[in-house]
Amino acid sequence: MTEKRKGARSIKDIPQEILEQLNQGKMETVNLTEWLAVDQKILLENLLKQNDKLHYLQPILENINTLKKQTVNTINEAIGTEIFNLTVKNNDKNFLDTVAKHSSDLVRCWATYTIGKNQNLSIAEKLDKIKIFVADHHFGVREICWMAVRSDISENLNESLQILSMWTSDKDENIRRFASESTRPRGVWCAHIEELKQNPELGLQILDPMKSDKAKYVQDSVGNWLNDASKSKPDFVMNVCEKWLEESPTKETKYIVKKALRTIQK
Structure with missing residues (x-):
């Protein structure tokens, strides 16, 4: 199991086996070091060999x-995109299912793009299908x-915010966290959401219900969302934080506000 194995701190220290x-x-990565060390091209070739899909x-x-530019993320997206294209072309739903349920976390990452790149799905359908990956045990x-x-x-911001606002009360902290992390105004490794x-x-329908969330994973995301917003609308963020501290003077809310x-208090 992933939690029983400790990963190396540097790529050179990862045992060859x-x-x-x-x-x-055959196994999942246990930390970012291992995640970055995986050769996705080799993993892909092994996956295709194991499933008689080498022609892909x-x-x-x-x-x-x-x-x-070839980075872990761009290669990840390129593989997932082309797997989607090939499975559609060959009506290969079985392989799509294999990828989605694979024991390798990197392979499951590819599967997320087979949803994201499917333009036959509405945003509601995409969010519904991505939810199983949102709740995945792997970071x-x-x-x-x-x-x-x-x-x-x-591109479908209002509808997405409305759907995701319902995710903020889910019992799974990973699902709650996705509501804020996926809509961060600036985000990390991604295009900004100018609106x-x-x-x-517009994001308050997601943020307000989680202003005192018990999970630190969620608190960090909500705090980062507002910190993103503070770089263009500092007054808005200061007002929200002041209001939250009055309405909800909990240690969780105080942590989020801090x-x-x-950025404002630098």
């Missing part, structure tokens, strides 16, 4: 080779899944 198993898709390899590698899958649908959220930078009040105001 562990790296081989990661590249074969060349088109996917060609897609990767067109990338202007990498949870991070990639919001990136896979963020552009759709941005939320200029009109952050995180939200860190």
